[in-house]
Amino acid sequence: MALVEVQVPDIGDFDEVTVIELMVKVGDTVKAEQSLITVESDKASMEIPSSTAGIVKEMRVALGDKVKQGSIVLVVEAAGAAAAPAAAPVAAAAPAPVAAPVAAAAPAASGPLQVHVPNIGDFKDVVVIEVMVKPGDTIKVEQSLITVESDKASMEIPSSHAGVLKELKVKVGDTVNIGDLLAILEGTVAVAAPVAAAVAAAPAASVAVASVPAAAPATVAAVVAAVTAPAHTPGGTTLGLPHASPSVRKFARELGVPLAEVKGSGLKGRITEADVQAFTQAVMSGAAQTKAQAAKAPAASGGGGSELGLIPWPKVDFAKFGPIERKEMGRIKKISGANLLRNAIMIPAVTNHDDADITDLEAFRVSTNKENEKSGVKVTMLAFLIKACVAALKKYPEFNSSLDGDAIVYKNYWHIGFAADTPNGLMVPVIRDCDKKGVLQISQEMGELAKKARDGKLSPAEMSGATFTISSLGGIGGKYFTPIINAPEVAILGVCKSTMEPVWDGKQFVPRLMLPLSLTWDHRVIDGAAAARFNAFLGQILSDFRRVLL
Numbered sequence: 273m274a275l276v277e278v279q280v281p282d283i284g285d286f287d288e289v290t291v292i293e294l295m296v297k298v299g300d301t302v303k304a305e306q307s308l309i310t311v312e313s314d315k316a317s318m319e320i321p322s323s324t325a326g327i328v329k330e331m332r333v334a335l336g337d338k339v340k341q342g343s344i345v346l347v348v349e350a351a352g353a354a355a356a357p358a359a360a361p362v363a364a365a366a367p368a369p370v371a372a373p374v375a376a377a378a379p380a381a382s383g384p385l386q387v388h389v390p391n392i393g394d395f396k397d398v399v400v401i402e403v404m405v406k407p408g409d410t411i412k413v414e415q416s417l418i419t420v421e422s423d424k425a426s427m428e429i430p431s432s433h434a435g436v437l438k439e440l441k442v443k444v445g446d447t448v449n450i451g452d453l454l455a456i457l458e459g460t461v462a463v464a465a466p467v468a469a470a471v472a473a474a475p476a477a478s479v480a481v482a483s484v485p486a487a488a489p490a491t492v493a494a495v496v497a498a499v500t501a502p503a504h505t506p507g508g509t510t511l512g513l514p515h516a517s518p519s520v521r522k523f524a525r526e527l528g529v530p531l532a533e534v535k536g537s538g539l540k541g542r543i544t545e546a547d548v549q550a551f552t553q554a555v556m557s558g559a560a561q562t563k564a565q566a567a568k569a570p571a572a573s574g575g576g577g578s579e580l581g582l583i584p585w586p587k588v589d590f591a592k593f594g595p596i597e598r599k600e601m602g603r604i605k606k607i608s609g610a611n612l613l614r615n616a617i618m619i620p621a622v623t624n625h626d627d628a629d630i631t632d633l634e635a636f637r638v639s640t641n642k643e644n645e646k647s648g649v650k651v652t653m654l655a656f657l658i659k660a661c662v663a664a665l666k667k668y669p670e671f672n673s674s675l676d677g678d679a680i681v682y683k684n685y686w687h688i689g690f691a692a693d694t695p696n697g698l699m700v701p702v703i704r705d706c707d708k709k710g711v712l713q714i715s716q717e718m719g720e721l722a723k724k725a726r727d728g729k730l731s732p733a734e735m736s737g738a739t740f741t742i743s744s745l746g747g748i749g750g751k752y753f754t755p756i757i758n759a760p761e762v763a764i765l766g767v768c769k770s771t772m773e774p775v776w777d778g779k780q781f782v783p784r785l786m787l788p789l790s791l792t793w794d795h796r797v798i799d800g801a802a803a804a805r806f807n808a809f810l811g812q813i814l815s816d817f818r819r820v821l822l
């Protein structure tokens with residue numbers, strides 16, 4: 273096997289950048305395009321991917337090193353054919369320099385000041401994923417107000433003015449575009465040159481960067497804040513925010529980790545993804561508590577067990593009883609494990625089991641697939657189930673809701689997640705707007721998403737926003753199981769393998785193909801009668817699919 277030197281690809285106009293994070297070590301197996309290191313200039317940070325799959329034999333850079341295009345990052349013993357060189361896509365996505373410091377052209381102004389979304393390049397309809405300020409806050413010029421996210425990038429939107437925040441015009445979940453009004457400030461303040469102008473000076477590519485490598489269409493997943501402009505302040509926080517890149521902040525947000533409580537191990541205190549993972553593990557194992565947990569914990573918990581008052585996890589030296597092999601869990605397993613544990617503990621969940629007669633539906637599916645043989649799209653039972661569930665969710669909307677404090681949020685969209693078994697662990701891709709799609713389209717999207725999941729290429733956007741999830745073990749076997757609700761959803765349907773069974777039709781036993789259904793629901797929102805009705809309705813639809821039209 274050949275030794276390959278992996279180099280820093282074309283990183284645009286950046287001359288020398290500093291290595292701020294090492295994401296792999298000698299002995300690690302890396303995939304082509306897996307991020308190896310994070311580098312940072314004073315305007316942006318970006319992850320440098322591997323051009324080759326293989327085993328890391330030698331690291332040629334250390335934290336704090338300065339590197340530039342062509343610098344050797346590490347040496348890999350290549351596992352097979354090298355990936356296409358990274359340079360081309362990187363060049364396309366490479367940030368261009370942000371315009372001259374915003375404050376330089378600052379005139380003065382007073383009275384109400386409007387802050388608009390600046391030029392964010394080619395991005396349209398970006399979603400507000402974080403609001404960093406609140407009315408009454410004193411805002412500095414260029415202070416980040418919100419974080420927005422498209423399917424390719426996350427970026428912080430800075431304030432073009434300084435002053436006291438009087439009114440925020442957006443909230444989390446809103447969609448915004450260039451020029452939209454974000455906030456109204458008040459005060460006699462120095463005003464920056466419009467940020468829009470500053471940003472406009474940088475081509476769209478300066479923000480066309482992916483926040484999560486797995487989702488990155490470009491080879492380099494450059495995270496960050498070229499738009500936000502302020503250079504990173506090593507060792508401190510950026511404008512009061514913990515010192516971490518947007519991708520790390522987003523990762524922490526997804527896990528519900530309070531970033532301000534995470535200690536950064538990166539260069540000069542920078543918080544890395546590994547720090548967030550370690551924090552999550554420490555909290556989940558009871559070795560640490562978040563401030564919020566500590567505030568809520570009963571005084572009598574004594575600190576030895578968890579706040580649930582459980583006895584400690586048994587510590588056993590397994591090697592005493594026989595040979596063992598210890599393997600660290602992969603990242604996805606760790607993250608999904610933490611989520612599953614929270615959902616299993618925090619949701620008062622109940623499971624109703626039922627059977628649906630799918631004899632006619634399966635015959636229809638088989639004949640449809642025969643007719644469509646040439647189209648290449650295989651219609652799956654799961655696609656019919658998704659359609660049937662949408663009908664049931666519309667009839668029983670509490671199953672398509674979420675809890676928000678004391679309120680129930682009913683969603684008027686039907687995005688269905690489906691559990692996919694992958695070599696890396698369980699993933700839940702989401703098919704959007706299933707009410708508007710036919711079974712063929714759902715089957716096709718499901719096939720594509722399942723493949724992406726198995727290849728580890730699902731983007732966070734493709735795994736978010738589900739209103740209800742289906743977990744099908746139908747292709748594998750079993751009769752019933754108790755799926756765990758995927759919070760903040762309030763219900764999940766588990767499906768097992770259909771079998772031919774004798775069913776009494778009033779006069780005789782007839783052979784019918786029966787599909788076992790297991791519906792788990794959150795008892796805070798749903799009650800047993802509703803769950804029984806939901807399953808019964810689902811059964812009716814599956815036994816006569818024409819009902820889906822009613």
Ligand code: CAO
Nearest residue numbers: 652653654691692693698722743744745746747768769770
């Ligand atoms: N009863 C009987 N047979 C079924 C069935 C059911 N309920 N569902 C699927 N099958 C059959 C299919 O018809 C197919 O048979 P053919 O190849 O002869 O046509 C075979 O099983 C394989 O189906 P599949 O698994 O490829 O397709 P799917 O649409 O059923 O599932 C996917 C797709 C992605 C959900 C599946 O591959 C998967 O990952 N399942 C596991 C999900 C999981 O792990 N859930 C547990 C979560 S809790 O840990």
